[in-house]
Amino acid sequence: MTMEAYRYEDGSISYPGHPRGPGGTEPVETIDLSEYTAEVVTWTTSTATPPGVREPNTLVIVEFDVDGRQSDSEGGSGDETVRAIGQATTDDLETGDTVRPVHVEELREPGAGIREPDSQEWDGYRFEPV
Template identity: 70%
Template sequence: MTDQNDDTASEEPELTAYRYSDGSITYPGHPRGPDGKEPVGTVDLSEYTAEVVTWTTSTATPPGVRQPNHLAIVEFDVDGRPVRALGQLEDGNVAIGDTVEPVHVDELRDPEVGIREPASQSWDGFRFRPVE
């Protein structure tokens, strides 16, 4: 299920949102869209920039998460459709309305400090970095 027509698989991680037959797009993806139907495709949000809607800094973080931890709600414009995501910022040097881009990182938190076995899950993900 993808919008891409290319048969070659990309090695780069994707920030995958789901597209539904009514035109809506959600991140994270859900098995049923707002119209109650299954997704009809995916959209890689890592190919887009987004606007900071709001942001905050957490100083009381879970084990293994950096302190301070800067977080933002950002909004992507995908074919005229708003798609919002919550994620870490590279740093706290942003303002509401700034343009950011998703950047893949190998570890969003230290796998050796958490309560789960390090091999039990993936620790990578995306942070948002200001576009200069």
């Protein structure tokens, strides 16, 4: 599974990707953010979580520098960034920490909500300190 962001004709990057970018331009490239590390911009811990979500649940906003930092598989040449929000693997995080996305099979317990478990996907990414 990939953590796919889109780069648009005007150079902007969006995660999650959309059919049209901020200037109305179309995507020209996909970027797999799971190959990159990111920096924690801010974080919070929720103690009143929705049904099926672990409690407490630490959430982070992270910033990927997809052109300025090297990924595991390619070098960079610019300074384009994109932010993402998601669960952290631990509550032992600070602003400025470096994290990497890790795939998990269940971000929440499928049978705990009001939706039919088979009606949606439950996997995704959490952010783990490097």
